[in-house]
Amino acid sequence: MNSQPKPNCLLAWMSLVLTALLWGGCSDSSKTAGDAAKSDAAPRAYTIGMSQCNLGEPWRVQMNEDIKNAAAKHSNLKVIFKDAQNDTLKQRAHVEEFVSSKVDLLIISPKEAQPLTEPVARAMEAGIPVIVLDRRLLGDKYTCFIGADNKKIGKAAGEWIVKTLGGQGNIVELMGLQTSTPGQDRHSGFLEGIAGSNLKIIFSADMKWLEPDARKEMESALSRFDKIDLVYAHNDPGAHGAYLAAKAAGRTGIKFVGIDALPQEGVAYVSQGILDATFQYPTGGAEAIETALKVLHGETVPKEIVLGTRLFDKANVAQGGQELN
């Protein structure tokens, strides 16, 4: 092999350091939502810290967006956002930073339970109420948990499909990553929902939440089976990928159902006639601010709030969907 001359070692190291900086840097993108109480007549101003585990997912970007929009309606709320970029220890540091800067309330959407339980408990001990969003922590040292139930959503999707197909037909299931809890729950809930009907799952594959993979798997299903009535995908991009595959193959008469219902994804697909239905996996952002205000005003809040889902289909998408419980 060609040996590099000495001075280049330095360059190599410098670029390594640069890479490290690129990875580690710029994590504390703090934005303020709602200007903190300008006039003296305004109610007491509160600062809320929001620790997000990963802004790489559009759904979590939406969660922050929901929190920002909800907080903007209250001029006395100021929200500081931190993104841990899918790094548990970074998120732990963010929680500790919020505690030492003495925010009035902490909202956290934790990356994982075990390593973040203690830092959150310490925030509680320091007198800062904590609202946990979407993923759970261990124990009960938090003020309130707000989250949705994937199993319930999967079941609702299953029941809707039974009703829409009249209880029989061939189904292709494109599953989210099966080593992840949402993927498993959306599958088992769906099985519960279609139990007792004559629906047959003729092809199921793990598309790992990825649209290109969903398209690939759907192509395989199309080349194997001449009669497919409906595709149930565990997320909207998956359903969209399946739709593109069927359209390219010139196959018609297939219905497509997805989950998540982000405004610019699933809901948009339903409005455009691409998907037949999508079930919302709510971010809980607006509810978190609502609950935060109650906590800050000294009202009691339930320990756990399970969010319902919304159905968006062709009939109701223009009216903003239909609440399911």
Added chain:
Amino acid sequence: MNESSPIQTRNRFVQFGSSPAGRAFLALLLMLLVGTLFNADGAFFKIGTHRDALRQASVYGILACGSTLVIITAGIDLAVGSVLALVAVCCSMMAIHWGWSGWLVVPVCLLVGCASGGLAGVVTARLRVQPFIATLALMVLARGAAKYASGGMKVSTAVKNASGGYDYVDVPALFRLVDTRILGGNLSVVTVIFLICLALAWLALSKHSWGRHLYAIGGNEEAARLSGVPVVWAKTLAYVASGMLSAVAGICQAAQEQQGDPEAGVGYELMAIAMVVIGGTSLMGGRGGMGLTLLGVLTIGYLDKILSINAVPEAGRLMLTGIIIVTAVLTQQRKRT
């Protein structure tokens, strides 16, 4: 041929079988045989299955063409997947949100790819940073740029309007053109694009002096320099070409997804490298070629398709893919001992 005795024919066959091309070809034949055995109720015998296998392999294949050029210089390009995402995002913004014509979008996208590749090339060839590190840095940088340009959201046909709602625009003509089929619906346009890229890269590598320079650099960079090969220039150009091909792949990806996803292409660089290596191009540089890469692309592409039509669970797929890559590379290496 018509004059050759059976023994000569046999010798020729053995010779072919022990050449890199012969081994890669055997691997592909073996893969097709596996397909006919596990044909998923005859799905493997339908034309559509093969068209789809080729479509699926095309984006990887385009990346593999660029990686071949770089690997022949004993380099490596880890940034192709991120550059693909960056270009997919840029392409979608220009074509969907700004409504630019394809005649403008494609050149700008290629320019973005060339610039990214050029950056890696200059850092590697001119500043002599190891290609692994230089392209690792570009991989992170380009991914960050893709997220920055898109604001972390997919750039789709739902365009946010001033009142906070969404307007739906048509899928641009460029996307429709790339994601369509020709020859009576039996060949995807992306596959044609892949074959054109492959042909151009093959011409450059085996018919142009630049290609000979790449082989010389990969064989022995110092010797190449001493014999007058413009090492810095030729190497930089290899990374520029890889960047440009990543841009082509990015356009194909955006067209097929009908959106620009800043998270697209994660792990594609490893797939591209695996395809190059399974074909028989050496990671040590100086040996290999585009024909081999084509065989590698087809082998992995068909492996993927066979696993998919048989609905093999994910865990099994990963293990089988790993085993097959190692086996294929081992058979490739036997000739060198």
